[in-house]
Amino acid sequence: MSSYLLRRLATIVPTLILVSMLVFGLQQLLPGDPAIVLAGEDRDPAAVEYLREKLHLDKPLPVRYAYWIGGVLRGDLGESLRVQKPVVELVLEKLPVTLQLASMAILIAILIGVTAGVISAVKKDTAWDYAANVFALWGLSTPNFWLGILMILLFAVQLGWLPASGYVSPFEDLKGNLAAMIMPAFVLGNSFAAVLMRHTRSAMLQVLSADYVRTARAKGLAERVVILKHALRNALIPVITLGALGFGELLGGTVLTETVFTIPGFGKLVVDAVFNRDYAVVQGVVLFTASAYILLNLLADLAYFLVNPRMRG
Amino acid sequence: MVGLGIVIFFVLIALLAPWIAPYDPLETSWSAVRKAPSLAYLFGTDEIGRDVLSRVIWGTRASLLAGVVSVSISLALGVPIGMLAGYAGGWTDGVISRFTDAMLACPFLILAIALAAFLGPSLTNAMIAIGISATPIFIRLTRAQVLAVKVEDYVEAARALGNPHLRIALRHILPNIVAPLIVQATLAIAAAVIAEASLSFLGLGQQPPAPSWGSMLNTAKNYVDQAPWMSIWPGLSIFLLVLSFNLLGDGLRDALDPRHQ
Numbered sequence: 001m002s003s004y005l006l007r008r009l010a011t012i013v014p015t016l017i018l019v020s021m022l023v024f025g026l027q028q029l030l031p032g033d034p035a036i037v038l039a040g041e042d043r044d045p046a047a048v049e050y051l052r053e054k055l056h057l058d059k060p061l062p063v064r065y066a067y068w069i070g071g072v073l074r075g076d077l078g079e080s081l082r083v084q085k086p087v088v089e090l091v092l093e094k095l096p097v098t099l100q101l102a103s104m105a106i107l108i109a110i111l112i113g114v115t116a117g118v119i120s121a122v123k124k125d126t127a128w129d130y131a132a133n134v135f136a137l138w139g140l141s142t143p144n145f146w147l148g149i150l151m152i153l154l155f156a157v158q159l160g161w162l163p164a165s166g167y168v169s170p171f172e173d174l175k176g177n178l179a180a181m182i183m184p185a186f187v188l189g190n191s192f193a194a195v196l197m198r199h200t201r202s203a204m205l206q207v208l209s210a211d212y213v214r215t216a217r218a219k220g221l222a223e224r225v226v227i228l229k230h231a232l233r234n235a236l237i238p239v240i241t242l243g244a245l246g247f248g249e250l251l252g253g254t255v256l257t258e259t260v261f262t263i264p265g266f267g268k269l270v271v272d273a274v275f276n277r278d279y280a281v282v283q284g285v286v287l288f289t290a291s292a293y294i295l296l297n298l299l300a301d302l303a304y305f306l307v308n309p310r311m312r313g
Numbered sequence: 314m315v316g317l318g319i320v321i322f323f324v325l326i327a328l329l330a331p332w333i334a335p336y337d338p339l340e341t342s343w344s345a346v347r348k349a350p351s352l353a354y355l356f357g358t359d360e361i362g363r364d365v366l367s368r369v370i371w372g373t374r375a376s377l378l379a380g381v382v383s384v385s386i387s388l389a390l391g392v393p394i395g396m397l398a399g400y401a402g403g404w405t406d407g408v409i410s411r412f413t414d415a416m417l418a419c420p421f422l423i424l425a426i427a428l429a430a431f432l433g434p435s436l437t438n439a440m441i442a443i444g445i446s447a448t449p450i451f452i453r454l455t456r457a458q459v460l461a462v463k464v465e466d467y468v469e470a471a472r473a474l475g476n477p478h479l480r481i482a483l484r485h486i487l488p489n490i491v492a493p494l495i496v497q498a499t500l501a502i503a504a505a506v507i508a509e510a511s512l513s514f515l516g517l518g519q520q521p522p523a524p525s526w527g528s529m530l531n532t533a534k535n536y537v538d539q540a541p542w543m544s545i546w547p548g549l550s551i552f553l554l555v556l557s558f559n560l561l562g563d564g565l566r567d568a569l570d571p572r573h574q
């Protein structure tokens with residue numbers, strides 16, 4: 001058991017190092033002298049000189065990487081040139097908003113996706129199954145920024161039920177916060193729900209034909225108990241792992257959702273950074289998301305390992 | 314086959330754009346600002362009086378081009394690298410696989426946004442960014458397929474006959490792994506079309522005034538209450554094109570891969 005855990009933990013180290021190299025390498029894509037590009041339009045000679053020194057641009061590439069990764073390991077992701085704040089501080093400031101949005105989206109996605117997946121597997125080849133599959137195709141093919149605009153059109157402009165954009169902290173006004181976040185969360189969760197639906201459906205179909213489900217039925221258990229207690233519990237195991245893989249797309253989706261609904265989170269931070277040519281922030285966000293994604297997948301694998309007795313032998 | 318039908322429909326629209334678009338997609342008209350759909354302007358007009366239908370028709374080109382070119386880049390990079398990893402094995406495979414893992418760890422859209430930001434905003438750079446971001450999927454798929462095929466008897470036989478490695482890879486392995494690659498490429502086009510629309514929506518793809526569905530939606534979101542038609546048509550077009558490639562990919566998978574039925 002522990003050897004599996006150690007091996008799994010060991011694989012993420014080289015991955016994290018390579019991710020950091022990729023993120024560092026992004027800077028090499030900038031055309032021309034990075035110090036001049038990074039200093040922005042005014043190209044203040046003092047700023048250029050400061051950056052050249054700070055980024056060690058006179059040193060060879062591997063040395064620059066060593067300086068940079070050393071900083072990252074000490075929790076220094078560089079400094080935003082636009083707002084003169086450490087990138088870590090900016091990221092941590094915006095993170096709670098995005099975490100709330102993402103958690104609500106995941107909750108909605110699980111509610112819709114798993115339910116639809118179970119129904120379509122249990123009622124295979126009926127109108128229900130067909131409808132659930134149409135829903136999945138819709139979810140996978142709808143760009144979420146368009147869905148966001150459509151929902152604003154319906155619920156904010158036409159019906160006037162929800163605010164079109166904006167954000168209130170849940171600590172100031174919980175009701176206002178939920179009203180502002182429900183549409184973005186639904187929009188963000190929509191395609192993830194489709195992914196979960198497909199995974200749940202195929203996992204349920206596999207499990208429903210397994211011997212222990214037949215045994216449970218033969219014992220005369222109610223169909224509800226068989227499906228929810230015996231089948232779903234086992235079917236959810238692969239769904240957790242596959243779901244964690246889909247989480248990356250969800251993180252990417254926050255960028256668009258936050259732009260549509262003007263929510264001041266992580267995604268908005270990247271977009272603003274891109275337009276302000278605030279490259280350290282872009283690098284910081286990519287590094288942060290990738291590391292979070294790697295750790296989340298590790299956790300999903302560990303959860304899989306813990307709930308699956310066959311892997312513990 | 315519905316999917317294939319819609320794909321062909323969009324290809325025809327893209328090819329025939331100069332002849333079927335009722336107006337010049339860039340022509341502004343101050344007397345026709347934000348006009349609702351009518352006989353003169355079937356899809357309405359935008360905030361500076363351009364015909365939405367003509368812009369949607371011309372925008373098909375950007376979307377299809379982005380889908381096909383980005384996936385071609387992914388295939389051109391991913392298939393040879395994946396074949397090398399699967400065929401060579403050993404430390405070559407180890408290095409390539411770790412690198413693939415690292416790229417897959419960066420969420421696709423965030424990586425594409427970062428690449429497009431550092432390369433500079435343009436349709437070409439967006440296609441490069443999307444193509445590179447989608448490459449690891451093809452490396453991984455090709456590698457897995459090669460691993461499965463290279464132990465087959467006919468590959469062993471080709472090797473026993475003394476064929477050079479390159480010939481074995483190209484003549485004996487590649488033809489046998491094409492089917493899953495085609496399926497994945499079709500689905501990847503769907504993802505690339507959404508990605509291009511997303512980058513253009515954020516201002517990192519096709520630059521205005523050139524028409525693209527994503528950038529049309531970017532402007533349209535500011536006029537949701539006054540001119541909703543501006544957001545309906547470009548969004549519906551993205552949805553239909555992506556749906557058609559998804560349907561085509563699912564259909565091809567059912568047809569080409571007996572295990573998936």
